[in-house]
Amino acid sequence: xxxxxxxxxxxxxxxxxxxxxxxxxxxxxxxxxxxxxxxxxxxxxxxxxxxxxxxxxxxxxxxxxxxxxxxxxxxxxxxxxxxxxxxxxxxxxxxxxxxxxxxxxxxxxxxxxxxxxxxxxxxxxxxxxxxxxxxxxxxxxxxxxxxxxxxxxxxxxxxxxxxxxxxxxxxxxxxxxxxxxxxxxxxxxxxxxxxxxxxxxxxxxxxxxxxxxxxxxxxxxxxxxxxxxxxxxxxxxxxxxxxxxxxxxxxxxxxxxxxxxxxxxxxxxxxxxxxxxxxxxxxxxxxxxxxxxxxxxxxxxxxxxxxxxxxxxxxxxxxxxxxxxxxxxxxxxxxxxxxxxxxxxxxxxxxxxxxxxxxxxxxxxxxxxxxxxxxxxxxxxxxxxxxxxxxxxxxxxxxxxxxxxxxxxxxxxxxxxxxxxxxxxxxxxxxxxxxxxxxxxxxxxxxxxxxxxxxxxxxxxxxxxxxxxxxxx
Amino acid sequence: xxxxxxxxxxxxxxxxxxxxxxxxxxxxxxxxxxxxxxxxxxxxxxxxxxxxxxxxxxxxxxxxxxxxxxxxxxxxxxxxxxxxxxxxxxxxxxxxxxxxxxxxxxxxxxxxxxxxxxxxxxxxxxxxxxxxxxxxxxxxxxxxxxxxxxxxxxxxxxxxxxxxxxxxxxxxxxxxxxxxxxxxxxxxxxxxxxxxxxxxxxxxxxxxxxxxxxxxxxxxxxxxxxxxxxxxxxxxxxxxxxxxxxxxxxxxxxxxxxxxxxxxxxxxxxxxxxxxxxxxxxxxxxxxxxxxxxxxxxxxxxxxxxxxxxxxxxxxxxxxxxxxxxxxxxxxxxxxxxxxxxxxxxxxxxxxxxxxxxxxxxxxxxxxxxxxxxxxxxxxxxxxxxxxxxxxxxxxxxxxxxxxxxxxxxxxxxxxxxxxxxxxxxxxxxxxxxxxxxxxxxxxxxxxxxxxxxxxxxxxxxxxxxxxxxxxx
Numbered sequence: 039x040x041x042x043x044x045x046x047x048x049x050x051x052x053x054x055x056x057x058x059x060x061x062x063x064x065x066x067x068x069x070x071x072x073x074x075x076x077x078x079x080x081x082x083x084x085x086x087x088x089x090x091x092x093x094x095x096x097x098x099x100x101x102x103x104x105x106x107x108x109x110x111x112x113x114x115x116x117x118x119x120x121x122x123x124x125x126x127x128x129x130x131x132x133x134x135x136x137x138x139x140x141x142x143x144x145x146x147x148x149x150x151x152x153x154x155x156x157x158x159x160x161x162x163x164x165x166x167x168x169x170x171x172x173x174x175x176x177x178x179x180x181x182x183x184x185x186x187x188x189x190x191x192x193x194x195x196x197x198x199x200x201x202x203x204x205x206x207x208x209x210x211x212x213x214x215x216x217x218x219x220x221x222x223x224x225x226x227x228x229x230x231x232x233x234x235x236x237x238x239x240x241x242x243x244x245x246x247x248x249x250x251x252x253x254x255x256x257x258x259x260x261x262x263x264x265x266x267x268x269x270x271x272x273x274x275x276x277x278x279x280x281x282x283x284x285x286x287x288x289x290x291x292x293x294x295x296x297x298x299x300x301x302x303x304x305x306x307x308x309x310x311x312x313x314x315x316x317x318x319x320x321x322x323x324x325x326x327x328x329x330x331x332x333x334x335x336x337x338x339x340x341x342x343x344x345x346x347x348x349x350x351x352x353x354x355x356x357x358x359x360x361x362x363x364x365x366x367x368x369x370x371x372x373x374x375x376x377x378x379x380x381x382x383x384x385x386x387x388x389x390x391x392x393x394x395x396x397x398x399x400x401x402x403x404x405x406x407x408x409x410x411x412x413x414x415x416x417x418x419x420x421x422x423x424x425x426x427x428x429x430x431x432x433x434x435x436x437x438x439x440x441x442x443x444x445x446x447x448x449x450x451x452x453x454x455x456x457x458x459x460x461x462x463x464x465x466x467x468x469x470x471x472x473x474x475x476x477x478x479x480x481x482x483x484x485x486x487x488x489x490x491x492x493x494x495x496x497x498x499x500x501x502x503x504x505x506x507x508x509x510x511x
Numbered sequence: 512x513x514x515x516x517x518x519x520x521x522x523x524x525x526x527x528x529x530x531x532x533x534x535x536x537x538x539x540x541x542x543x544x545x546x547x548x549x550x551x552x553x554x555x556x557x558x559x560x561x562x563x564x565x566x567x568x569x570x571x572x573x574x575x576x577x578x579x580x581x582x583x584x585x586x587x588x589x590x591x592x593x594x595x596x597x598x599x600x601x602x603x604x605x606x607x608x609x610x611x612x613x614x615x616x617x618x619x620x621x622x623x624x625x626x627x628x629x630x631x632x633x634x635x636x637x638x639x640x641x642x643x644x645x646x647x648x649x650x651x652x653x654x655x656x657x658x659x660x661x662x663x664x665x666x667x668x669x670x671x672x673x674x675x676x677x678x679x680x681x682x683x684x685x686x687x688x689x690x691x692x693x694x695x696x697x698x699x700x701x702x703x704x705x706x707x708x709x710x711x712x713x714x715x716x717x718x719x720x721x722x723x724x725x726x727x728x729x730x731x732x733x734x735x736x737x738x739x740x741x742x743x744x745x746x747x748x749x750x751x752x753x754x755x756x757x758x759x760x761x762x763x764x765x766x767x768x769x770x771x772x773x774x775x776x777x778x779x780x781x782x783x784x785x786x787x788x789x790x791x792x793x794x795x796x797x798x799x800x801x802x803x804x805x806x807x808x809x810x811x812x813x814x815x816x817x818x819x820x821x822x823x824x825x826x827x828x829x830x831x832x833x834x835x836x837x838x839x840x841x842x843x844x845x846x847x848x849x850x851x852x853x854x855x856x857x858x859x860x861x862x863x864x865x866x867x868x869x870x871x872x873x874x875x876x877x878x879x880x881x882x883x884x885x886x887x888x889x890x891x892x893x894x895x896x897x898x899x900x901x902x903x904x905x906x907x908x909x910x911x912x913x914x915x916x917x918x919x920x921x922x923x924x925x926x927x928x929x930x931x932x933x934x935x936x937x938x939x940x941x942x943x944x945x946x947x948x949x950x951x952x953x954x955x956x957x958x959x960x961x962x963x964x965x966x967x968x969x970x971x972x973x974x975x976x977x978x979x980x981x982x983x984x
Contacts (some may be wrong), residue, residue, distance in 0.1 A: 082902065084902075088902075197666050368970060392963075419661075432567065467944075467960050472944060483845075486947060487838070490866045
């Protein structure tokens with residue numbers, strides 16, 4: 039008998055699941071229907087800042103697999119069709135065609151909930167005006183690029199007098215996390231004077247403040263005005279209804295353009311309405327096979343979930359987290375699709391690895407930072423090392439600072455943070471691998487890492503930090 | 512009672528051991544004497560190609576710690592003093608002052624043998640002529656730079672007629688391993704036309720031939736003439752006694768300069784003469800604490816060894832190898848010094864990680880290649896993936912090819928090889944860490960590696976290779 043797999047959300051997690059299931063089971067065994075509110079599939083949301091910044095010329099380049107490609111694999115893809123209700127009892131979903139308004143119920147044997155996340159957009163005055171942008175989806179990116187084009191055009195958006203045409207445009211980015219940082223780079227590349235308004239004492243609160251201070255200084259060198267410990271309270275609009283400034287608890291910041299980088303939260307209203315239990319971060323909870331579980335941890339029949347709408351287990355703290363990242367979404371999809379296709383796969387959890395850059399400054403972290411380690415009730419010690427990413431005697435060797443946290447007593451590695459120049463950040467993977475295997479810093483010291491002068495000092499800075507921490511344990 | 516530590520060889524392993532021991536035990540507890548044949552200490556031999564190539568201006572920059580710095584820490588450093596005999600029975604060494612010829616016996620409680628390695632220089636016609644160089648020590652590098660300067664000078668070395676002055680100089684590099692490759696880059700940077708003569712079908716035999724072919728093609732693009740499967744048999748000399756060509760089994764290759772990159776072997780004549788047992792590669796054998804052991808594996812009293820003169824255990828094959836690398840030497844020194852200083856440290860072994868580049872082409876390997884896996888009696892499968900080192904939609908994303916070997920049945924990762932552009936090779940550390948913890952490819956797939964478009968595709972190419980291999984196991 040043919041089973042029916044229904045997927046809600048045709049991006050990384052959903053379509054990875056569908057593709058992997060299809061690879062293992064043909065259309066005669068498994069019918070697959072995927073509902074997607076938007077018009078595109080399987081695109082790189084992480085690539086949007088580089089498109090907005092002008093490095094990527096066309097949105098099409100961010101699309102890994104088109105609707106046609108999915109359909110050619112025997113997936114019934116319904117674009118611009120929103121799932122409006124989920125009925126787990128009767129195993130069916132209700133969908134609505136966004137163009138015709140027509141609704142219908144579709145029964146399923148297996149349902150993959152891959153509804154993603156939505157950007158945080160505070161209900162504050164002016165925050166929903168034109169010219170105030172998020173950069174979460176391709177349409178978001180397109181709207182932002184349209185605003186940039188309008189501001190560039192002579193007599194275009196916000197052009198109120200002749201003098202303004204000569205002065206550089208000003209952008210205010212609100213939020214100092216990954217999205218905020220990446221959007222600062224994007225608008226810098228578009229020639230804007232940029233102000234970053236953020237809540238914490240230093241940007242990138244995923245890293246400890248002493249590392250964030252390095253990022254702040256790097257941004258200052260790029261000409262970014264950084265306004266810390268400030269809460270944006272209002273976007274002030276000009277006579278054209280577009281931004282003229284952002285008001286924050288620290289003052290008023292002139293703006294022709296406002297970009298919100300206030301993070302995302304799981305898009306789980308549908309699941310909540312269906313009575314599915316959500317975790318503390320508002321995401322669905324799953325087991326390792328990515329089956330949706332109830333509050334007791336028991337899998338609910340026929341329900342799977344993955345990507346930005348789920349919470350994942352952090353292997354270092356043991357706690358659940360919401361981590362919206364394309365790489366996890368893809369892995370979730372692989373796991374779901376493998377299991378649906380008759381195989382066995384498990385997603386073990388995350389260790390909290392993240393990486394970004396702002397222009398030439400590379401930033402990465404994995405594991406727990408000080409605040410997180412303390413919150414997890416761990417007794418930790420930290421080591422900070424300033425070194426170079428390549429042998430220091432080579433011209434152009436990039437500086438890098440490494441911070442490492444380890445558990446007192448056991449010596450278990452707890453976390454790693456890196457800020458530096460070219461070649462610094464991707465070695466965060468050393469930390470990610472060590473955390474994945476539960477290594478102690480004493481074990482880390484003797485890992486056989488690659489050494490040659492153009493790639494590393496003879497003691498990799500990560501190993502130097504491990505030595506320093508080991509001496510304190 | 513004051514103990515006496517004697518060190519033979521004042522480079523990475525020896526002086527790391529001395530420094531670490533000194534950090535833990537003051538001069539009243541531990542007297543330290545170090546004998547060094549040469550005039551410099553603690554320098555980066557790995558940096559010599561970049562000095563010869565002109566990237567590093569002065570030899571001094573390659574020196575991590577000077578004799579004066581060591582002496583300031585209470586180490587009695589005897590430069591230009593060669594140890595000529597070792598008497599383990601009576602725990603003493605005989606040394607000879609190379610300037611005065613004076614000899615003396617020095618008693619020790621603990622002896623660290625850190626005599627390093629010596630470059631292979633075949634006893635073939637012309638191989639010891641001036642203008643035929645190795646690049647193993649700082650004096651070697653200086654001699655090579657002197658030859659380069661002489662060849663550059665009008666009417667200088669090898670200048671036989673007016674016409675020759677206008678044509679570019681030709682260098683033949685013999686040997687296609689790491690040193691050979693790095694010296695090819697160095698002489699290319701000095702403006703030479705370069706011919707690489709090597710024995711194997713493809714350069715870099717540490718990687719499988721299909722990966723070596725990528726390196727060969729990269730070198731061809733750089734204008735290097737690659738002569739494979741050729742044995743150099745003679746350096747033909749001109750009337751000035753300097754090279755005019757290299758003769759090989761493949762023909763005659765014009766040369767103004769010849770560089771030997773035929774590898775190194777442990778410098779253990781002293782140990783051999785003292786009756787210490789050597790391994791199959793001619794290196795000393797030690798236990799994990801870096802104590803010299805006899806053929807039965809029993810530590811010999813008071814004897815320690817580390818660096819390029821020892822063999823190390825390969826954690827994947829379980830066999831002993833000779834791996835001359837500064838990073839291992841430093842770790843050996845740390846282990847020896849910690850143990851001599853009253854601590855506990857162990858060097859677990861290596862997984863065979865190595866990295867290099869030739870101009871913009873990055874090359875790395877870890878674990879076992881096909882030949883080594885077969886020799887170790889393993890049943891393996893391989894996966895090759897062509898991808899990019901960054902998100903493919905970013906302009907300038909570098910190509911990279913990954914080859915992964917895994918054990919059939921168990922799925923244990925056996926080895927990883929990478930060839931590619933900027934940002935490709937250092938992720939070999941992912942493989943090194945996985946090998947260090949004995950991960951399977953199924954486990955590797957779900958490691959939480961750093962992802963952002965400027966640093967990686969959403970599936971890191973290493974993970975794609977792991978997926979591909981997992982599907983075959």
